[in-house]
Amino acid sequence: MLIVKKFGGTSVGNKERIFNVARRCIEDYKKGHDVVVVLSAMGKSTDELIYKAKDINPNPSKREMDMLLTTGEQVSVSLMALAMGALGVPCISLNAFQVAMHTTHRYGNARLKRIDNDRIRNELEQRKIVIVTGFQGVDKYDNLTTLGRGGSDTTAVALAAALHADACEIYTDVDGVYTADPRLVKGARKLDVITYDEMLELSTLGAGVLHNRSVELAKKYGVQLVVRSSLNENEGTIIKEDTGMEKMLVSGVAVDKNATRIAVIGLKDEPGVAFRLFDALAKYNINVDMILQSVGRDGTKDISFTVEEDVADDAAAVLEKHFPKSQYKEIKMKREVAKLSIVGAGMQTNPGVAASMFEALYNVGVNISMISTSEIRVTVLIDEKYVDVAMNAVHDKFSLAD
Amino acid sequence: MLIVKKFGGTSVGNKERIFNVARRCIEDYKKGHDVVVVLSAMGKSTDELIYKAKDINPNPSKREMDMLLTTGEQVSVSLMALAMGALGVPCISLNAFQVAMHTTHRYGNARLKRIDNDRIRNELEQRKIVIVTGFQGVDKYDNLTTLGRGGSDTTAVALAAALHADACEIYTDVDGVYTADPRLVKGARKLDVITYDEMLELSTLGAGVLHNRSVELAKKYGVQLVVRSSLNENEGTIIKEDTGMEKMLVSGVAVDKNATRIAVIGLKDEPGVAFRLFDALAKYNINVDMILQSVGRDGTKDISFTVEEDVADDAAAVLEKHFPKSQYKEIKMKREVAKLSIVGAGMQTNPGVAASMFEALYNVGVNISMISTSEIRVTVLIDEKYVDVAMNAVHDKFSLAD
Numbered sequence: 001m002l003i004v005k006k007f008g009g010t011s012v013g014n015k016e017r018i019f020n021v022a023r024r025c026i027e028d029y030k031k032g033h034d035v036v037v038v039l040s041a042m043g044k045s046t047d048e049l050i051y052k053a054k055d056i057n058p059n060p061s062k063r064e065m066d067m068l069l070t071t072g073e074q075v076s077v078s079l080m081a082l083a084m085g086a087l088g089v090p091c092i093s094l095n096a097f098q099v100a101m102h103t104t105h106r107y108g109n110a111r112l113k114r115i116d117n118d119r120i121r122n123e124l125e126q127r128k129i130v131i132v133t134g135f136q137g138v139d140k141y142d143n144l145t146t147l148g149r150g151g152s153d154t155t156a157v158a159l160a161a162a163l164h165a166d167a168c169e170i171y172t173d174v175d176g177v178y179t180a181d182p183r184l185v186k187g188a189r190k191l192d193v194i195t196y197d198e199m200l201e202l203s204t205l206g207a208g209v210l211h212n213r214s215v216e217l218a219k220k221y222g223v224q225l226v227v228r229s230s231l232n233e234n235e236g237t238i239i240k241e242d243t244g245m246e247k248m249l250v251s252g253v254a255v256d257k258n259a260t261r262i263a264v265i266g267l268k269d270e271p272g273v274a275f276r277l278f279d280a281l282a283k284y285n286i287n288v289d290m291i292l293q294s295v296g297r298d299g300t301k302d303i304s305f306t307v308e309e310d311v312a313d314d315a316a317a318v319l320e321k322h323f324p325k326s327q328y329k330e331i332k333m334k335r336e337v338a339k340l341s342i343v344g345a346g347m348q349t350n351p352g353v354a355a356s357m358f359e360a361l362y363n364v365g366v367n368i369s370m371i372s373t374s375e376i377r378v379t380v381l382i383d384e385k386y387v388d389v390a391m392n393a394v395h396d397k398f399s400l401a402d
Numbered sequence: 403m404l405i406v407k408k409f410g411g412t413s414v415g416n417k418e419r420i421f422n423v424a425r426r427c428i429e430d431y432k433k434g435h436d437v438v439v440v441l442s443a444m445g446k447s448t449d450e451l452i453y454k455a456k457d458i459n460p461n462p463s464k465r466e467m468d469m470l471l472t473t474g475e476q477v478s479v480s481l482m483a484l485a486m487g488a489l490g491v492p493c494i495s496l497n498a499f500q501v502a503m504h505t506t507h508r509y510g511n512a513r514l515k516r517i518d519n520d521r522i523r524n525e526l527e528q529r530k531i532v533i534v535t536g537f538q539g540v541d542k543y544d545n546l547t548t549l550g551r552g553g554s555d556t557t558a559v560a561l562a563a564a565l566h567a568d569a570c571e572i573y574t575d576v577d578g579v580y581t582a583d584p585r586l587v588k589g590a591r592k593l594d595v596i597t598y599d600e601m602l603e604l605s606t607l608g609a610g611v612l613h614n615r616s617v618e619l620a621k622k623y624g625v626q627l628v629v630r631s632s633l634n635e636n637e638g639t640i641i642k643e644d645t646g647m648e649k650m651l652v653s654g655v656a657v658d659k660n661a662t663r664i665a666v667i668g669l670k671d672e673p674g675v676a677f678r679l680f681d682a683l684a685k686y687n688i689n690v691d692m693i694l695q696s697v698g699r700d701g702t703k704d705i706s707f708t709v710e711e712d713v714a715d716d717a718a719a720v721l722e723k724h725f726p727k728s729q730y731k732e733i734k735m736k737r738e739v740a741k742l743s744i745v746g747a748g749m750q751t752n753p754g755v756a757a758s759m760f761e762a763l764y765n766v767g768v769n770i771s772m773i774s775t776s777e778i779r780v781t782v783l784i785d786e787k788y789v790d791v792a793m794n795a796v797h798d799k800f801s802l803a804d
Contacts, residue, residue, distance in 0.1 A: 015458055049477070056417055057484040064487065067495050068480035071473035075451070078470035082459040085466065093469050097499055098544045119544075142500045142521070 001166040002124070003028055006038040006134065006156035010173055011230040012076050013043035015083075021171075021230065022083040025129055029089060034124045036163065038134040038156040039080060041072025062107035063143060066136075070096065070144045073133035073152075080131050091129040094119065096136040096144065101155070103137030103145045110137050110145035112154065112217075115162040132159065150211020157214045161221035168223050170210060171230035176237030177202065177209055179400035180253040185391050187401030191251060192235070195242040198251050201343040201377045215239065242345055249353060250344035250398040255387055257338045259289065260312035261369065263304040264319065266329025269295070273327075274303060280322040281307075286315050290339070290372045290381060300329070304370065306381060309335060337369070338387045341379040342394060354378045360397035366390045403568040404526070405430055408440040408536065408558035412575055413632040414478050415445035417485075423573075423632065424485040427531055431491060436526045438565065440536045440558040441482060443474025464509035465545060468538075472498065472546045475535035475554075482533050493531040496521065498538040498546065503557070505539030505547045512539050512547035514556065514619075517564040534561065552613020559616045563623035570625050572612060573632035578639030579604065579611055581802035582655040587793050589803030593653055594637070597644040600653050603745040603779040617641065644747050651755060652746035652800040657789055659740045661691065662714035663771065665706040666721065668731025671697070675729075676705060682724040683709075688717050692741070692774045692783060702731070706772060708783060711737060739771070740789045743781040744796060756780045762799035768792045 005028070007021050021037070029035045040046075049068050053060050077093035084091040099119060103110035123130045134152025137145045147154050153170055160168035175190050177199065182188040194202075196219035203212035209227055218225050218239065228236025267273050274293060281288055292304045307315050316331055347353045354371075357378055361368060366389065370381035382390055395401065407430075409423050423439075431437045451470050455462050479495035486493040501521060505512035525532045536554025539547045549556050555572055562570035577592050579601065584590040596604075598621035605614035611629055620627050620641065630638025669675050676695060683690055694706040709717050718733055749755045756773075759780055763770060768791065772783035784792055797803065 018458065052481065053484055056420065056481055057488040059488075060484045061487050064480045064483040064495060067483070067497070068477060071476045071480075074473045074476075075470060078466045078473075079454065079458055081466040081469070082455055082462045085463050086459040086461075093466060095469075095546075144497075144500075 002034040002036070002163055004036045004038065004156050004160040004163070004165045004168045005171065006152055006169065007040070007171045007230055008152065008173070009040040009043050009046070009076075011171055012039055012080065017230075018079055018083045019087075022080060022087055022089075024171075024230070026084065026087060026089050029129050035129045036120060036124070036159060036165070037080065037129060037131045038152055038159060039073060039076040039131065040134050040152040041069070042076050042079075045072045045075065066107045066144050066146045069146055070133070070136045073135055077131045077133050084129055084131075089129060090127060091131060092123050093131040093133075094123075095133045097138045097142070099132060101137040101158075103139055103147070105139035105141065105143060105145060107143075107145055109148035110139070112137060112147065112158045115158055117162050120159075120163065150213050153211055153214035154217060157217045157221075157223050157225070160223045161217070165223070167226065168218070169226045169228060169236075170214075171228060172209060173229065173231065174209060174227075175229045175232070175234045176227050177239070177252070179251065180391055180395050181255065184255065184388055185253065185395045187392075187395060189401055190234075191237050193238045193240065194251055195345050196239060197242060197376055198343050198345050199239045201341070201374065202252055202254050210239075249346040249350055250342045250400065252343050253391055253394050253398075253400065254341045254343065255338055255391055256341075257384055257387065258309050259306045259337055259339050259381070260309045261304060261306050261334045261337045261381060262312065262315055262319075263302060263332040263334075264323075264328050265302050265332060266300045267303060268327055269299045269301045273301075276322070277303060277319065278305075280318055281315060284314065284318050286311050286318065290370045290379065292370045306337070306339070306370070336384040337381050338384045339379050340382055340387065340390050340394065341377055342398065343377045344398075345376050347376050347378070356397055357394055360393045361390055364389050364393045366393070404436040404438070404565055406438045406440065406558050406562040406565065406567045406570045407573060408554060408571065409442070409573045409632055410554065410575070411442040411445050411448070411478075413573055414441055414482065419632075420481055420485045421489075424482060424489055424491075426573075426632070428486065428489060428491050431531050437531045438522060438526070438561060438567070439482065439531060439533045440554055440561060441475060441478040441533065442536050442554040443471070444478050444481075447474045447477065468509045468546050468548045471548055472535070472538045475537055479533040479535050486531055486533075491531060492529060493533060494525050495533040495535075496525075497535045499540045499544070501534060503539040503560075505541055505549070507541035507543065507545060507547060509545075509547055511550035512541070514539060514549065514560045517560055519564050522561075522565065552615050555613055555616035556619060559619045559623070559625050559627070562625045563619070567625070569628065570620070571628045571630060571638075572616075573630060574611060575631065575633065576611060576629075577631045577634070577636045578629050579641070579654065581653065582793055582797050583657065586657065586790055587655070587797045589794075589797060591803055592636075593639050595640045595642065596653055597747045598641060599644060599778055600745050600747050601641045603743070603776065604654055604656050612641075651748040651752055652744045652802065654745050655793055655796050655800075655802065656743045656745065657740055657793055658743075659786055659789065660711050661708045661739050661741050661783070662711045663706060663708050663736045663739045663783060664714065664717055664721075665704060665734040665736075666725075666730050667704050667734060668702045669705060670729055671701050671703045675703075678724070679705060679721065680707075682720055683717060686716065686720050688713050688720065692772045692781065694772045708739070708741070708772070738786040739783050740786045741781050742784055742789070742792050742796065743779055744800065745779045746800075747778050749778050749780070758799055759796055762795045763792055766791050766795045768795070 134155040225239040483495040536557040627641040
């Protein structure tokens with residue numbers, strides 16, 4: 001078997017953890033498997049580099065930031081190689097240009113274009129464990145790039161696809177994917193299996209564990225993923241194609257508190273008003289999530305939408321700049337809101353799931369202010385203070401603890 | 403003009419120093435020059451990386467050490483680019499593979515083979531300051547290498563040669579090359595000019611400032627060097643070809659306390675004894691410096707030689723292993739010795755220089771235990787406790803303070 005194993009920054013945060021990861025990889029190696037390890041930068045080292053950079057230049061060039069940050073993973077992989085060497089196992093560390101990981105040249109948020117696998121294959125044939133820097137790439141002019149959020153997961157999945165790996169294991173600090181955040185819902189249960197689409201919805205909802213970009217890539221190339229803990233030997237959660245067999249009605253409940261609701265009240269009810277509003281926001285790169293339009297009185301309407309908390313002020317400023325005061329009555333902002341979602345591939349064929357969710361919330365007195373849905377997801381916007389009671393109610397309603 | 407400027411680790415040790423270097427480079431840039439900057443790793447960062455590595459693996463793979471250490475210069479060049487960016491000047495940082503700096507694959511001590519200059523030329527044509535990682539290279543299989551001691555100086559000189567630079571400035575923490583160590587000799591004077599050969603002798607004698615490897619390379623390619631301080635605007639010392647004009651009888655006095663004298667007393671006076679002795683040491687990679695053979699009594703002889711202090715015990719052990727006790731009387735070791743040297747291109751055509759040196763030492767009562775000479779150098783081994791008085795006496799004798 002060829003196994004790609006990815007470990008995050010906390011998993012290689014100090015000497016003991018580095019040896020812990022080394023031993024896990026060597027276990028598989030000694031069973032006769034080919035092992036490719038993808039690593040992030042150690043612990044807080046990326047943050048420290050960013051701090052140094054911003055101290056020198058608060059508005060740093062993205063190219064030079066990537067040049068700086070890519071040293072972080074290179075330190076991780078070389079130290080890991082030294083640890084495996086100390087344990088007597090042949091291994092080699094490779095950075096993005098040695099692999100080579102070709103990307104677009106969009107610094108700080110590059111996309112992988114192509115991975116050469118000759119070098120890795122060659123090293124594996126010599127029975128070495130190959131340790132690869134996650135998160136980074138090289139553009140066609142040999143500039144170093146980074147892949148942005150979830151970058152190391154993406155590197156691992158892309159390598160697994162390029163090498164036709166038999167397994168791609170994403171090691172993290174949790175045991176796998178849960179039906180809900182165990183810190184918030186007592187009966188939260190680890191899922192054994194989840195489909196790509198369900199995982200995508202959960203990732204997009206900020207349920208952590210995996211970035212949706214890596215899940216998308218895994219889905220595209222049919223790379224079966226396992227999410228498991230680097231701290232114990234538990235089995236983890238398998239993420240794979242929807243086989244139509246084990247479709248759960250609802251496989252998980254997720255909550256995202258990083259939302260602010262903005263309501264533009266009393267807009268003139270003319271054609272093109274909504275277009276102009278969202279076009280203005282888009283031009284300033286402000287991502288809008290849920291949208292609700294309601295008809296008001298006297299030929300006016302209200303438009304409400306949610307954005308991430310840290311761009312809420314920018315969004316309001318954009319609106320005030322592009323809409324004359326005369327065209328609306330007021331802008332209201334509410335920060336103490338949260339998005340609560342249920343995700344399940346089984347929803348597609350089972351009507352009434354949304355209704356059950358609303359019923360559960362009604363029973364515990366939680367008011368719903370906005371609703372948005374996809375084929376396998378229902379999201380509602382609620383008051384942040386009700387998150388706990390709402391999550392538990394919904395979790396119980398769908399018997400997710402069973 | 404195209405100017406290559408090299409700054410060592412202390413010159414970029416913190417934010418203030420980074421900006422100081424940035425400003426010096428920008429000064430030349432604003433005069434219309436093309437500027438290429440070569441940097442070492444910041445301050446103690448290389449030592450810190452080595453410490454981390456040895457903590458994980460006391461006997462680390464040299465390949466992985468190079469992979470680890472090359473991150474140091476990459477951090478320097480990217481932070482420098484951010485500083486120049488903050489000062490509003492277009493610039494770009496390049497590491498060894500981006501340049502590309504082709505080397506042999508001898509990790510930890512690689513030799514430069516070839517430098518591509520397309521990328522640098524291209525960036526200079528766009529009127530950018532180009533900031534290059536010193537000390538590092540890439541072998542033909544894309545592995546990262548380091549150049550060993552004096553590596554960043556070597557990078558600077560090699561770049562100056564490859565780019566046909568008009569000047570190559572080596573910035574350090576001293577004002578230039580002195581007639582003697584100013585901490586030891588009060589009248590020590592900074593030299594305005596020195597020849598490659600004189601500098602080579604001084605470097606080999608451990609007079610610091612420049613590693614002889616970079617001087618050799620400069621001599622080979624006719625790259626005129628300037629050694630000057632990164633802390634002030636003083637003119638520094640020019641190192642260039644011997645033009646036959648300004649040959650000084652003696653241009654400098656150097657001292658090297660890192661020496662131990664080993665004497666093998668009462669060796670059988672047979673053919674091949676000296677060969678066997680030094681061959682044994684060579685096989686264990688023990689470098690021998692000065693050698694003295696004297697005829698003893700009763701068909702025996704004594705062989706004395708000096709080695710660097712930290713290999714003295716190894717040298718004695720090698721001798722004891724390879725020479726049966728019956729073949730010599732005893733091995734004596736003396737650590738409190740120092741090599742005192744005078745260097746001057748003018749010696750070649752002026753007999754009597756060595757005699758003047760010996761006279762000066764005789765006048766202050768310093769005994770000479772070994773002598774070695776080259777065409778432009780005389781070195782004597784003396785007791786370490788006489789170093790100060792001996793240096794000053796010789797310095798005075800040749801009127802170097804004038």
